[in-house]
Amino acid sequence: xxxxxxxxxxxxxxxxxxxxxxxxxxxxxxxxxxxxxxxxxxxxxxxxxxxxxxxxxxxxxxxxxxxxxxxxxxxxxxxxxxxxxxxxxxxxxxxxxxxxxxxxxxxxxxxxxxxxxxxxxxxxxxxxxxxxxxxxxxxxxxxxxxxxxxxxxxxxxxxxxxxxxxxxxxxxxxxxxxxxxxxxxxxxxxxxxxxxxxxxxxxxxxxxxxxxxxxxxx
Ligand SMILES: [Zn+2]
Numbered sequence: 001x002x003x004x005x006x007x008x009x010x011x012x013x014x015x016x017x018x019x020x021x022x023x024x025x026x027x028x029x030x031x032x033x034x035x036x037x038x039x040x041x042x043x044x045x046x047x048x049x050x051x052x053x054x055x056x057x058x059x060x061x062x063x064x065x066x067x068x069x070x071x072x073x074x075x076x077x078x079x080x081x082x083x084x085x086x087x088x089x090x091x092x093x094x095x096x097x098x099x100x101x102x103x104x105x106x107x108x109x110x111x112x113x114x115x116x117x118x119x120x121x122x123x124x125x126x127x128x129x130x131x132x133x134x135x136x137x138x139x140x141x142x143x144x145x146x147x148x149x150x151x152x153x154x155x156x157x158x159x160x161x162x163x164x165x166x167x168x169x170x171x172x173x174x175x176x177x178x179x180x181x182x183x184x185x186x187x188x189x190x191x192x193x194x195x196x197x198x199x200x201x202x203x204x205x206x207x208x209x210x211x212x213x214x215x216x217x218x
Pocket of ligand 1: 098100101118121122
């Protein structure tokens with residue numbers, strides 16, 4: 001891709017671009033296209049101009065390739081957000097309880113402490129914590145690439161089905177990006193509706209709608 005501009009701060013003109021991978025599905029499939037839109041906007045808003053992140057670039061490339069291969073867009077987005085947060089320095093801890101250090105019975109996530117909380121430490125504060133599905137915990141610990149195309153919503157890949165796990169993890173990542181991100185992502189609201197509508201039958205959201213929480217960014 002070749003861009004030219006008279007001054008560094010001026011709007012550049014795209015002179016020439018070579019298509020490396022066509023990724024037709026992103027044009028045909030509205031959900032896959034919307035997930036790609038959100039990911040690209042997140043990079044644009046969260047990563048500083050001229051601040052190279054080669055690993056994040058590879059992750060973005062892998063995420064777009066997974067969408068093109070037909071992997072469930074919500075699952076791809078949920079994993080991507082975890083990797084983006086890690087690259088931005090806000091990677092979570094999901095292997096032990098922030099209160100007592102226990103590695104078992106993890107049931108909640110604290111947005112404030114950016115870590116999992118066990119059932120007994122979290123129960124008294126349940127209204128202030130996010131419930132964490134066991135499948136989401138598994139995804140949080142591994143953030144697995146590459147995901148197989150069979151990882152569709154509803155498949156029994158994770159204990160409660162990857163659909164619910166991905167939904168849970170997507171909500172956690174979106175709230176953390178809202179909290180720590182430099183600027184809010186505008187495509188998310190539109191995408192969220194598009195993405196969750198066909199999944200109504202799966203018993204949506206362990207959490208409420210993400211937009212209910214006000215933005216902590218700034
Ligand atoms: Zn604990």
